[in-house]
Amino acid sequence: MTLSADEYRDHLETTAVRAGFAFGGVVLPSEHDVSVGKLRFRYLDWGTKGQRPILFLHGGALTAHTWDLCCLALRDEFHCIALDQRGHGDSDWAPDADYSIGAQREDIRGFADRLGLDRFVLVGQSMGAINGLAFAAARPERLSALVMIDAGPEVRRRGSSRIREFVNGGAKPETLEEIIERALAFNPRRDRQILRRSLMHNLRRQPDGSWSWKYDRRRFQPLDHDTHLAERRRLADNLANVTCPVLVVRGAESDVFHQEDAERLAKNFPHGRQIIIEQAGHTVQGDNPKDLVAALREFLG
Incomplete structure (x- = not known):
């Protein structure tokens, strides 16, 4: 990570207060690498092994750190693990640019096998939700519960096009201020100072002082x-x-996942439920983590 341990802890404390959490103390996760097939994967382990495991999968162009507040809030009750998926964060990029759902489904299987997760909860947002759904459909015996956040088989072109325009923008290295301005224009719900530090998990500094994103544009x-x-x-x-x-979780202000699509998806599962998180767009875990955590606690019992 680009942040030092002290900066990271201070960032979590600040964002937790802004989000409405009251933690007794902030415990940082441990970082680990594991090989699955020909790729090396980075993941964050928030401790408390022996508790019911939850595997968190981020959305496209994000990293495992998008789940920091959720994991910090739930770590005493669950064994929280957040994975950098292939082509994202500090995990390897696919040399053949294979980012198919099938390939990422097998990443989940291999990762769970390497960590000895025989049966676990899977929580995914956007791309992570779709990869989680693919795994759940192929290996239903491995999951005790599935949470899909703001994503389903159907996608609204306008909202998804807006996301693609953002992640494909800034193809050339940018200054940090340019990146912050683009990110705020894309999601004005975020606080500038908090965004500045949280972006450090998503960026690499180049030798010339410019910054580039930690994801494979392919x-x-x-x-x-x-x-x-x-x-x-x-x-x-x-x-x-x-x-x-x-x-099935939908951000009330999402332009990617519409309410009728969320309701239809939940009804088509044998044991599906659907909820709305207010004051949240597509990236629910970043926009309103407190209400999302409350929903996860209620659902997982």
Whole structure:
């Protein structure tokens, strides 16, 4: 990470207070690498092994750190693990640019096997939710519950196009201020000073002093995007395979995942429920982590 341990702890304390959490103390996660197939994956372990495990999967262009406040809030009750998925954060990029749902589904299987997670809860947002759904449909016996945040087989083109424009923007290295301005224009719900520090987990500093994002842009190319959408729609035929309880979460202000799509998705699972998180857009865990944590606690019992 670019932040020092002290800066990271201070950042978590500040963001926790702003989000409405009251923690007795901030415990930092441990960082680990594990090889799955030919790729090396970075993950954050928030401790409390022996508790019910939750695997958190971030959305496209994000990293495991998007779950920091959720994991910090839940770490006393669950064994929280957040993964940098292939092509993101400090995990390897796929040398063949294979970012298919099938490849990422197998990453989840291999990662869970390496960590000895025989049965666990999977929480995913956007891309992470779709990868989690693919895993749940293929290996339903491995999950005790699935939480899908602001994503489903159907996608609204306007909202998804806006996201693609943002992640494909800034192809050339940028100054930190340029990145902050673009990020605030994309999501004005965020606080500038908090955003400045949280972006440190998503950026690499180049030798010339400019900054670049920690994700493989090939993941977001138009041809791959169309293939990805076709894969997503095929998942709709396998919803009945998901036998565990499923919570479908939608950000009330999301332009990516509409309410009728969320309701339809939840109804098509054998054991599905749907909720709305107010004061949140597509990135629910960043916009309103406190209400999301409350919903997770209630759902997971």
